[in-house]
Amino acid sequence: MATLIAPFSTDPIADAQALRKACEGWGTDEKGIIEVIGHRNEAQLKLIREAYTEQYGEDLIRRFEKELSGDLEKAVYRWMHEPLDRQAILANVAVKKGDYKVIVELSCLPCSEEFLGIRRAYQARYKHSLEEDVASHSTGEIRRLLLLLVSAYRHETKETDARLAEAEAEILHKAIKDKEFSHDEVLRIVGTRSKAQLVATFFRYQDVYGDSIIKRLEANKDKEFVRLLETTIECIWSTKEYLESVVREALSKKGRNEDVLTRVIVTRAERDLREIKELYYKRNSVTLEDAIGKEIRGDYKTFLLTLLGAEGY
Amino acid sequence: MATLIAPFSTDPIADAQALRKACEGWGTDEKGIIEVIGHRNEAQLKLIREAYTEQYGEDLIRRFEKELSGDLEKAVYRWMHEPLDRQAILANVAVKKGDYKVIVELSCLPCSEEFLGIRRAYQARYKHSLEEDVASHSTGEIRRLLLLLVSAYRHETKETDARLAEAEAEILHKAIKDKEFSHDEVLRIVGTRSKAQLVATFFRYQDVYGDSIIKRLEANKDKEFVRLLETTIECIWSTKEYLESVVREALSKKGRNEDVLTRVIVTRAERDLREIKELYYKRNSVTLEDAIGKEIRGDYKTFLLTLLGAEGY
Numbered sequence: 343m344a345t346l347i348a349p350f351s352t353d354p355i356a357d358a359q360a361l362r363k364a365c366e367g368w369g370t371d372e373k374g375i376i377e378v379i380g381h382r383n384e385a386q387l388k389l390i391r392e393a394y395t396e397q398y399g400e401d402l403i404r405r406f407e408k409e410l411s412g413d414l415e416k417a418v419y420r421w422m423h424e425p426l427d428r429q430a431i432l433a434n435v436a437v438k439k440g441d442y443k444v445i446v447e448l449s450c451l452p453c454s455e456e457f458l459g460i461r462r463a464y465q466a467r468y469k470h471s472l473e474e475d476v477a478s479h480s481t482g483e484i485r486r487l488l489l490l491l492v493s494a495y496r497h498e499t500k501e502t503d504a505r506l507a508e509a510e511a512e513i514l515h516k517a518i519k520d521k522e523f524s525h526d527e528v529l530r531i532v533g534t535r536s537k538a539q540l541v542a543t544f545f546r547y548q549d550v551y552g553d554s555i556i557k558r559l560e561a562n563k564d565k566e567f568v569r570l571l572e573t574t575i576e577c578i579w580s581t582k583e584y585l586e587s588v589v590r591e592a593l594s595k596k597g598r599n600e601d602v603l604t605r606v607i608v609t610r611a612e613r614d615l616r617e618i619k620e621l622y623y624k625r626n627s628v629t630l631e632d633a634i635g636k637e638i639r640g641d642y643k644t645f646l647l648t649l650l651g652a653e654g655y
Numbered sequence: 656m657a658t659l660i661a662p663f664s665t666d667p668i669a670d671a672q673a674l675r676k677a678c679e680g681w682g683t684d685e686k687g688i689i690e691v692i693g694h695r696n697e698a699q700l701k702l703i704r705e706a707y708t709e710q711y712g713e714d715l716i717r718r719f720e721k722e723l724s725g726d727l728e729k730a731v732y733r734w735m736h737e738p739l740d741r742q743a744i745l746a747n748v749a750v751k752k753g754d755y756k757v758i759v760e761l762s763c764l765p766c767s768e769e770f771l772g773i774r775r776a777y778q779a780r781y782k783h784s785l786e787e788d789v790a791s792h793s794t795g796e797i798r799r800l801l802l803l804l805v806s807a808y809r810h811e812t813k814e815t816d817a818r819l820a821e822a823e824a825e826i827l828h829k830a831i832k833d834k835e836f837s838h839d840e841v842l843r844i845v846g847t848r849s850k851a852q853l854v855a856t857f858f859r860y861q862d863v864y865g866d867s868i869i870k871r872l873e874a875n876k877d878k879e880f881v882r883l884l885e886t887t888i889e890c891i892w893s894t895k896e897y898l899e900s901v902v903r904e905a906l907s908k909k910g911r912n913e914d915v916l917t918r919v920i921v922t923r924a925e926r927d928l929r930e931i932k933e934l935y936y937k938r939n940s941v942t943l944e945d946a947i948g949k950e951i952r953g954d955y956k957t958f959l960l961t962l963l964g965a966e967g968y
Contacts, residue, residue, distance in 0.1 A: 458771070458808070461808055465810045465811075469810065469812065469814065470810055470849075471808060471809055471810040471847060471849070473806075473807070473808070473846075473847045474810070474847035474848055474849075477843040477846075477847045478843065478847075481839070482839070485839065485843070486799070486839075489803065489843075489846075489847070490802065490806070493786075493803070493806030493807065493808070494786070494806065495771070495774055495784060495786070495806070495808075496784055497778045497782065497783055497784040497787070498778075499782060501782065526794070526795070526798065526799075530790040530791065530798070530802075533786075533790075533802075534784060534786045534787035534790045534791075534802070535787055536783075536784070536787075
């Protein structure tokens with residue numbers, strides 16, 4: 343479930359006026375901006391952007407870029423884009439940075455049709471396909487894995503084939519035992535099977551070989567390819583647990599990363615951030631709001647807490 | 656341009672009745688069937704199928720399967736399906752037969768959105784994704800090429816980057832010179848670049864290295880992978896010339912293949928079969944109608960000639 347708190351009906355013209363006011367004059371009223379956009383859903387934000395352009399002849403997102411700065415600017419920039427565009431932007435940043443884990447995440451979390459929409463948005467925005475950019479920014483076994491993931495259009499089904507799960511669990515087990523992590527057959531299975539079938543295969547693996555496939559991969563986490571394979575499996579097998587672990591790492595002293603925190607909160611606030619929050623509390627015995635309240639400062643903190651549905655915090 | 660001759664407006668109910676009559680009683684009136692369906696376009700055939708089901712409570716395609724046989728049955732079966740379904744059926748047959756050349760053709764000829772429609776139709780029909788079936792029916796370098804091709808969602812653009820074309824022509828040239836045909840970089844370029852960019856690269860190759868890339872590959876045609884790479888390039892670079900060569904081979908004494916002939920005629924009759932016919936005549940100094948008239952017999956011949964717009968032949 344979502345954490346975003348948005349009124350049932352809003353007035354896009356009044357919102358555009360309030361945002362204009364918050365941007366005008368000396369200094370920017372960041373709190374005024376957050377008060378509006380932190381309480382509007384995807385459809386409402388779209389109407390506000392349209393109303394703003396119509397009223398003031400400028401692009402609201404561009405204006406925010408001028409008015410804001412730092413982590414708040416980045417978070418608002420991501421939040422204000424429609425979800426498919428946002429994901430395309432995140433993918434492009436990740437490609438340029440060589441942040442392969444994010445590419446795995448962006449390609450494995452959405453359903454087939456949504457991911458296709460992201461690929462379309464990417465092409466419209468960058469005049470290249472996502473796969474050609476990924477391919478020209480990576481090499482070797484990592485490229486082979488990423489190319490399969492960003493080109494996948496998996497069959498969306500709940501049906502699974504138990505015999506196939508057994509056979510492919512065995513293939514995975516043999517490859518991991520022989521440390522042939524990037525074996526063609528591993529790539530084939532992970533890159534083409536439906537998510538439901540893969541989950542059946544991972545469970546079968548666990549039943550037959552005692553440990554989860556994730557645990558078996560852990561021992562070889564020094565290899566980047568293995569870490570990416572692990573991320574692939576986690577994204578497909580246990581989305582929310584994966585996202586909780588990403589947030590936890592991003593809030594840790596050692597792994598502190600505002601970009602990552604922004605990415606998860608902005609992309610999940612209208613989806614399943616409530617469950618991720620619950621998992622976070624279970625795992626860390628501290629609420630996500632408390633952790634953010636302690637680790638993050640300023641208007642950026644206010645914005646994240648607003649999206650988390652916890653502004654009175 | 657199309658070769659199919661279909662009246663501007665038709666009566667689907669009258670057509671359904673005529674087809675019912677052709678199927679009833681002793682023996683089947685093949686000519687009566689061809690007379691109707693050989694003169695109806697995609698949209699009209701769809702209406703006929705619907706009208707037939709409504710009137711007679713049975714599926715027209717199933718009925719044809721019972722009434723017809725041999726090459727005519729196969730050709731009618733393919734013709735009667737909507738194009739995306741038809742391509743999905745052809746892809747599935749090719750996967751099961753290991754007919755990789757057809758998989759290359761089916762994935763490289765359509766534009767991105769059309770090919771995506773084929774992938775959707777495939778999933779709806781076979782409850783698997785095309786890529787997972789291709790992957791589990793192939794191995795090694797061939798699998799790597801095919802997987803890229805059947806997963807591609809190329810950027811549809813006419814813009815090209817001359818410097819990129821030059822750089823990638825050089826990469827292709829070096830790989831071919833070193834006989835590293837399945838080098839990762841070759842697969843990356845051929846599997847992910849837009850068609851327009853690839854055409855620019857192939858022309859650049861020809862300008863810089865004197866021969867066309869196709870000619871350079873010819874010398875290594877004993878390798879199946881090289882033949883498939885060549886097919887990929889031909890499909891992208893010169894669709895109609897490629898299809899003419901397929902028809903020519905299918906009509907030759909040595910390579911005679913009714914399935915192939917059916918595939919090209921049925922899939923292109925509403926598209927560009929006229930240009931393919933013209934190329935055929937230029938290349939062979941005999942019309943395609945004459946060649947078919949000489950090499951093929953019976954109602955199957957009549958059906959093909961009807962789709963070729965040459966029934967009075």
